[in-house]
Amino acid sequence: MRRVAIIGAGITKFGEHWEKGFRELVVEAGIKAVEDAKISGENITAGYVGTMASGKLIGQEHVGALIADYMGLNPIPITRVEGACASGSLALRQGVMAVASGMHDIVVVGGVEKMTDLGTGGVSDALGGAGDQEWELFLGATFPGLYALMAKRHMHEFGTTEEMMASVAVKNHKHGSKNPYAQFQKEITMDNVLNSKMVADPLKVFDCSPITDGAAALVLAPLEIAESYTKKPVEIAASGQASDTIALDNREKLSEISATKIAAEKAYARAGITAKDIDVAEVHDCFTIAEIMAIEDLGFFKKGEGGKASLEGKTTFGGDVVVNTSGGLKSCGHPVGATGIKQAVEITWQLRGNAGERQVKDAEIGLSHNVGGSGATAVVHVYKKG
Amino acid sequence: MRRVAIIGAGITKFGEHWEKGFRELVVEAGIKAVEDAKISGENITAGYVGTMASGKLIGQEHVGALIADYMGLNPIPITRVEGACASGSLALRQGVMAVASGMHDIVVVGGVEKMTDLGTGGVSDALGGAGDQEWELFLGATFPGLYALMAKRHMHEFGTTEEMMASVAVKNHKHGSKNPYAQFQKEITMDNVLNSKMVADPLKVFDCSPITDGAAALVLAPLEIAESYTKKPVEIAASGQASDTIALDNREKLSEISATKIAAEKAYARAGITAKDIDVAEVHDCFTIAEIMAIEDLGFFKKGEGGKASLEGKTTFGGDVVVNTSGGLKSCGHPVGATGIKQAVEITWQLRGNAGERQVKDAEIGLSHNVGGSGATAVVHVYKKG
Numbered sequence: 001m002r003r004v005a006i007i008g009a010g011i012t013k014f015g016e017h018w019e020k021g022f023r024e025l026v027v028e029a030g031i032k033a034v035e036d037a038k039i040s041g042e043n044i045t046a047g048y049v050g051t052m053a054s055g056k057l058i059g060q061e062h063v064g065a066l067i068a069d070y071m072g073l074n075p076i077p078i079t080r081v082e083g084a085c086a087s088g089s090l091a092l093r094q095g096v097m098a099v100a101s102g103m104h105d106i107v108v109v110g111g112v113e114k115m116t117d118l119g120t121g122g123v124s125d126a127l128g129g130a131g132d133q134e135w136e137l138f139l140g141a142t143f144p145g146l147y148a149l150m151a152k153r154h155m156h157e158f159g160t161t162e163e164m165m166a167s168v169a170v171k172n173h174k175h176g177s178k179n180p181y182a183q184f185q186k187e188i189t190m191d192n193v194l195n196s197k198m199v200a201d202p203l204k205v206f207d208c209s210p211i212t213d214g215a216a217a218l219v220l221a222p223l224e225i226a227e228s229y230t231k232k233p234v235e236i237a238a239s240g241q242a243s244d245t246i247a248l249d250n251r252e253k254l255s256e257i258s259a260t261k262i263a264a265e266k267a268y269a270r271a272g273i274t275a276k277d278i279d280v281a282e283v284h285d286c287f288t289i290a291e292i293m294a295i296e297d298l299g300f301f302k303k304g305e306g307g308k309a310s311l312e313g314k315t316t317f318g319g320d321v322v323v324n325t326s327g328g329l330k331s332c333g334h335p336v337g338a339t340g341i342k343q344a345v346e347i348t349w350q351l352r353g354n355a356g357e358r359q360v361k362d363a364e365i366g367l368s369h370n371v372g373g374s375g376a377t378a379v380v381h382v383y384k385k386g
Numbered sequence: 387m388r389r390v391a392i393i394g395a396g397i398t399k400f401g402e403h404w405e406k407g408f409r410e411l412v413v414e415a416g417i418k419a420v421e422d423a424k425i426s427g428e429n430i431t432a433g434y435v436g437t438m439a440s441g442k443l444i445g446q447e448h449v450g451a452l453i454a455d456y457m458g459l460n461p462i463p464i465t466r467v468e469g470a471c472a473s474g475s476l477a478l479r480q481g482v483m484a485v486a487s488g489m490h491d492i493v494v495v496g497g498v499e500k501m502t503d504l505g506t507g508g509v510s511d512a513l514g515g516a517g518d519q520e521w522e523l524f525l526g527a528t529f530p531g532l533y534a535l536m537a538k539r540h541m542h543e544f545g546t547t548e549e550m551m552a553s554v555a556v557k558n559h560k561h562g563s564k565n566p567y568a569q570f571q572k573e574i575t576m577d578n579v580l581n582s583k584m585v586a587d588p589l590k591v592f593d594c595s596p597i598t599d600g601a602a603a604l605v606l607a608p609l610e611i612a613e614s615y616t617k618k619p620v621e622i623a624a625s626g627q628a629s630d631t632i633a634l635d636n637r638e639k640l641s642e643i644s645a646t647k648i649a650a651e652k653a654y655a656r657a658g659i660t661a662k663d664i665d666v667a668e669v670h671d672c673f674t675i676a677e678i679m680a681i682e683d684l685g686f687f688k689k690g691e692g693g694k695a696s697l698e699g700k701t702t703f704g705g706d707v708v709v710n711t712s713g714g715l716k717s718c719g720h721p722v723g724a725t726g727i728k729q730a731v732e733i734t735w736q737l738r739g740n741a742g743e744r745q746v747k748d749a750e751i752g753l754s755h756n757v758g759g760s761g762a763t764a765v766v767h768v769y770k771k772g
Contacts, residue, residue, distance in 0.1 A: 001489065055439055055442045055512070059514065059524075061470055062469060062762060065469065065629050065632050069633075081467050083448060083451065084448035090465050097484065097487055100487060125445075129445055130448045243451050244460055246451050246455045376448060
């Protein structure tokens with residue numbers, strides 16, 4: 001199989017876009033990526049897009065064709081893939097496969113979600129589709145509720161505290177304050193988080209990622225020809241994906257996401273690295289406890305020590321590994337289908353060395369980690385400076 | 387790239403399944419395919435599933451993970467792909483790519499839709515997501531309405547008649563009467579069709595495919611090892627996919643599906659055949675006019691002559707090419723995401739020579755043709771007896 005590189009990256013501002021629709025957002029991100037790659041649309045021969053719940057959120061399925069149309073790319077095939085909040089990374093993975101296989105050379109991959117057209121009740125209902133509708137959501141569970149169960153178990157097993165979780169939010173807002181594309185570009189304090197309104201004990205409003213509109217896109221090419229497009233290609237060195245039970249109550253453990261562990265093992269093996277080699281990582285912090293589990297399950301810290309590591313500043317600039325320089329889902333925002341691609345865009349900028357005020361010095365190897373639902377899907381990509 | 391073969395096929399009865407849910411249907415089809423391939427679940431390393439509107443129909447997204455869980459396949463990755471009514475064929479296409487690339491050996495692909503849990507209003511609303519919500523559906527268009535526009539134009543340009551369209555329904559019900567998996571296993575007459583209730587002029591109830599529950603699944607393997615599993619492998623010789631405008635009003639012509647033409651050209655070129663070589667075809671007859679356009683756009687008959695050919699019996703046993711031996715969407719039923727896989731299952735049985743009373747004698751080369759929405763996506767696969 002051929003090696004695959006990112007040659008273009010683009011993103012919209014994440015936030016509440018009252019004057020732009022789904023199609024305007026995805027076209028904006030797509031055009032930025034195509035311009036960044038210095039290619040013409042005629043060079044593109046296929047595309048993949050990640051969107052979780054466009055059916056419920058905006059009444060629109062069939063978004064691959066919609067995007068081919070509005071990007072001016074007809075008749076090339078664009079295909080939607082969906083894996084709840086991991087939809088973006090799944091689109092990236094299919095794009096990597098299309099190039100690696102030799103079936104396509106230049107492939108565009110994107111992610112998009114338009115979430116603010118419904119009220120929060122409608123959005124919660126749509127997001128509930130990421131879990132087990134028959135055995136969780138219909139019975140009254142919500143996503144904050146499911147992650148609260150995991151948080152409680154993590155606290156019970158490892159002594160993780162509300163302060164440790166809050167430190168994740170504070171750190172991610174600090175990072176996000178340097179990101180012009182982030183939904184919330186301002187810092188918050190531990191007190192802000194700890195005194196914010198309770199959503200599902202122990203998770204408070206500031207432990208939760210927001211509802212967001214946004215889109216992100218990448219242009220992929222075989223590594224062997226990437227340098228003819230850019231002086232700074234970023235190689236996608238590995239892609240790992242794994243599944244777990246859709247419902248939490250069928251899991252062996254509530255204090256870990258086992259699909260993350262398996263996807264990471266596959267990705268590390270394929271890339272020939274270990275967790276210690278990662279300089280910069282975008283991980284799935286849909287709730288603060290999710291980032292703590294992620295940095296453990298990815299092998300950055302021992303199981304049970306993620307909370308302490310976060311509180312001690314080991315996941316920010318100057319620490320062991322810089323996590324969520326974009327601000328993460330918490331501060332940059334979480335337009336569900338776009339998140340996985342946004343993570344890859346951020347890592348691309350970091351490895352190119354043009355992440356501005358939030359640049360991780362000498363970053364050579366990056367990782368993105370995207371979770372669907374409460375962990376039934378996890379996708380890990382490893383990136384190397386080209 | 388490696389050559390890819392079908393080594394197992396399974397399908398549920400299509401119809402109204404009041405006592406089976408989404409997950410029971412897909413597991414039933416999946417287990418049949420796995421048993422047919424004489425493999426164990428442990429041999430499978432990846433999967434793809436096509437589902438159009440599970441979010442709106444049953445409140446469930448993230449169905450790749452759900453299926454991995456209920457098939458007992460965790461932690462292997464299963465990914466959902468969606469392209470409206472072409473979702474099943476897109477899942478097949480991704481599976482072919484996964485095997486062809488060398489990333490995976492044994493891959494399971496499936497399609498499923500559970501449509502009867504909502505009333506017909508809810509189903510029409512969900513299906514509307516296949517078209518352009520902002521410029522068609524929100525303004526009152528329905529899918530029968532969109533295809534009625536195409537039918538009117540086809541009648542105007544080529545003199546196609548209501549009798550010609552009705553002959554498609556009569557033929558497909560005749561074929562479906564021999565298919566134990568079909569939703570409607572009984573013959574109908576021209577009078578039945580022509581006197582049935584008007585839905586959208588000129589399309590009457592019996593010109594329309596029904597609302598259906600069902601699932602279908604296939605097991606794919608590299609051709610080079612397929613014979614170690616089965617004496618009758620069926621090669622997937624080519625896969626073509628193309629896009630067109632999501633809204634009808636942006637098309638150059640209403641009397642053809644140009645994405646079908648482009649997808650077919652690609653598939654014929656890759657398979658090294660022409661339309662004349664096809665012995666048996668499953669084509670997308672969501673409405674009778676759709677089959678008439680399909681057999682023209684696929685090159686079986688000259689443009690404008692599809693209606694006449696249908697009326698003259700050229701698309702049934704003893705004709706030029708036998709179309710929709712399964713009964714098609716019209717008589718076999720149309721559980722949207724499952725249809726593309728069902729088409730492949732039917733062609734597999736035909737090329738193995740075990741299609742029972744509806745067997746096409748000496749069938750060597752088959753084709754499946756699956757359309758998303760009003761033609762914004764078309765997918766064509768070509769199959770050869772192994």
